Amino acid sequence: MAIRVLVVDDQEMVRAGFSALLDAQPDLEVVGQAGDGAEAVVLAAELQPDVILMDVRMPVLDGLAATEQILAASSSPRVIMLTTFDLDDYVYAALRAGASGFLLKHSTPDELAAAVRIVAAGDALLAPSVTRRLVEDFARAQPVVPITPTQLTPRETDVLRLVARGLSNRQIATELVLAEQTVKTHVSNILTKLDLRDRAQAVVYAYEAGVVIPGPRH
Structure with a gap:
């Protein structure tokens, strides 16, 4: 179809x-x-x-x-x-x-x-680097106190940080030495627990909540 x-x-x-x-x-x-x-x-x-x-x-x-x-x-x-x-x-x-x-x-x-x-x-x-730059620019302009989402497990928080960096499930699996299907499950759990539509909103959430801190501009 x-x-x-x-x-x-x-x-x-x-x-x-x-x-x-x-x-x-x-x-x-x-x-x-x-x-x-x-x-x-x-x-x-x-x-x-x-x-x-x-x-x-x-x-x-x-x-x-x-x-x-x-x-x-x-x-x-x-x-x-x-x-x-x-x-x-x-x-x-x-x-x-x-x-x-x-x-x-x-x-x-x-x-x-x-x-x-x-x-x-x-x-x-989220593949284009410009998307991440867009989010970083606006997050950088709004300083936040970093928090660890209590709804997430430590491993899910690790996965969220890598999602916010724009990594694919395969890249996250390599980074964390996990099966790609396991990463997919973690991402699904993150979206459900945080009531987010998709990875785009997960990136916005990660920066706005301070789970990921934008680096300095070069």
């Missing part, structure tokens, strides 16, 4: 371009397009897409507000924020609201298709 995608951007040419690129993939299907956040909220409810590509800056209702409304109404769709800027406070707020990551508009067609597949599979789009 194809992954159902809703493309949201206020520029018609951008919508058409992304839609054409995604529809060209055998496992992806663009089920709708919206030109602003308000229209996206309506279409998300009507079409029930698996993944929504959501522009950040739009008239009527911006991408952040639309994401909040869509995810408050349903936990089903995954949202990828689209932005021209790699450091955007709207994107950070969207991650906190439950978006699964973000993608730069000048990403390649292969990166675009891969991003949709990644979030549709339930993972967060």
Whole structure:
């Protein structure tokens, strides 16, 4: 079954371009397009897409507000924020609201298709180092007193720190000398115990709670 995608951007040419690129993939299907956040909220409810590509800056209702409304109404769709800027406070707020990551508009067609597949599979789009830099920049501006989440075991806390560094399950398994399936179980337990949607929110939580402390800028 194809992954159902809703493309949201206020520029018609951008919508058409992304839609054409995604529809060209055998496992992806663009089920709708919206030109602003308000229209996206309506279409998300009507079409029930698996993944929504959501522009950040739009008239009527911006991408952040639309994401909040869509995810408050349903936990089903995954949202990828689209932005021209790699450091955007709207994107950070969207991650906190439950978006699964973000993608730069000048990403390649292969990166675009891969991003949709990644979030549709339930993972967060955290591979680009810019995502971690984004979170670190905002966490650095808000000093916190480090805490150890009492809900987590010491091993789960170790895993959370590595998730916050952007490591994959395989990389975490190598780092901690664990089976990859064990790491996957730990990640699932972390999300459940902390009531987080996915790895993107886990990264935000880890920095905001001080489980991971941003290093100095170079």
